[in-house]
Amino acid sequence: xxxxxxxxxxxxxxxLVAGLECFNLDLTLGCGQAFRWQKTGxxxxxxxxxxxxxxxSQSGEGLLLKNTAEAxxxxxxxxxxxxxxxxxxxxxxxxxxxxxxQAVEASPGIRILRQEPWETLCSFILSQNxxxxxxxxxxxxxxxxxxxxxxxxxxxxxAAERLAALEPEALEPLRAGxxxxxxxxAARKAASGELDLRELESLSTCEARVRLTAxxxxxxxxxxxxxxxxxxxxxxxxxDVWMRRVLREMYPAxxxxxxxxxxxxxxxxxxxxxxxxxxxxx
DNA sequence: TGCCAGGATGATG
DNA sequence: CATCATCATGGC
Numbered sequence: 515x516x517x518x519x520x521x522x523x524x525x526x527x528x529x530l531v532a533g534l535e536c537f538n539l540d541l542t543l544g545c546g547q548a549f550r551w552q553k554t555g556x557x558x559x560x561x562x563x564x565x566x567x568x569x570x571s572q573s574g575e576g577l578l579l580k581n582t583a584e585a586x587x588x589x590x591x592x593x594x595x596x597x598x599x600x601x602x603x604x605x606x607x608x609x610x611x612x613x614x615x616q617a618v619e620a621s622p623g624i625r626i627l628r629q630e631p632w633e634t635l636c637s638f639i640l641s642q643n644x645x646x647x648x649x650x651x652x653x654x655x656x657x658x659x660x661x662x663x664x665x666x667x668x669x670x671x672x673a674a675e676r677l678a679a680l681e682p683e684a685l686e687p688l689r690a691g692x693x694x695x696x697x698x699x700a701a702r703k704a705a706s707g708e709l710d711l712r713e714l715e716s717l718s719t720c721e722a723r724v725r726l727t728a729x730x731x732x733x734x735x736x737x738x739x740x741x742x743x744x745x746x747x748x749x750x751x752x753x754d755v756w757m758r759r760v761l762r763e764m765y766p767a768x769x770x771x772x773x774x775x776x777x778x779x780x781x782x783x784x785x786x787x788x789x790x791x792x793x794x795x796x
Numbered sequence: 797t798g799c800c801a802g803g804a805t806g807a808t809g
Numbered sequence: 810c811a812t813c814a815t816c817a818t819g820g821c
Binding site for chain 3: 651
C-alpha cells in the first residue's frame, strides 16, 4: 500500500491541505473531545486554539484554513489536528480486529486532537456528569468572561493565573454548578506550580496521572482525557463505568494486539461507534 | 415533571 | 474491587 503524502499549499492568505487520508473534520471536532468549535456550515467550523481564531472547512478539494499561512499550519494546526500522524496505517492496523474494524468503518476519519493541556484539563473537569452542548456553553462563557479578547467576538482560553485570582462568586455566571470549585482548585494549583503541566511531558503516564488527580474533581477519567487529548498520549485509554463494561464485554482479555500503543485511538472509535444509534447506553 | 449527561467522591457491600 | 447516593444545571 502506498501512503499518499498530504500537501499544504498557500494560496493568497489561505492554506489548502490536499491528499489527506482518514481525516473527517466534522467527526473530529464534533465527537466530544473539544468544546471550542462551532459548526458554521457543511464541513465548516469556527474555533479558537492556542490563542488563534480559525475558520476551517473540508471539501473534495481538501482542508481549507482561511487566513492562515502555510507556516502557521505547519507549526500549529498540523499538530493540533493530528495530521502529523499516519492514521491510514494506524486505522488499517486497527482493522485487523473485527470489532475495531466495524468501529473504524462506522465513522472513519476521527482523529485525536492535541489541544492545550491547561484548556484540556479544564474542559474535562467541566464535562463530568455533563453533556456536550452544555459543556460547550460553559467553556464559551468562561472564555468570554476571563479570556483575552482576540477580536471578532473571539476569546482565548483564560490562563490559570487569571482564574486563580478569582473569587468563587465570580464564576457563578458560568453556571458550571459544583464543577466551578474544581476549576478554581485546578487554577490555583496550576498557577502556584503545585501542578506543573509542562513537567508532565517528561513523566510516565502513571506519574502524570498521580499529579493530575491531585486536583479536586479530577479522577482517573478526567486525567486520562487530559493525557490523551491534551498531551497526545495515544496509548492512554479513558474509560468510564459504561465504557469499561463495553470493553469487558468485547475484549475480556484487553484490547487486541493490533491496537498496539494506540489504545486511546481504538477506544475513541469504539466509543463513537457504541454511542451512535443502535448501541445505546444500558 | 422526570430523566439524562464521556464523573468524582466518600461510604458501604 | 463493584456499587451507590450525592453533587448543580439545562435540555428535552
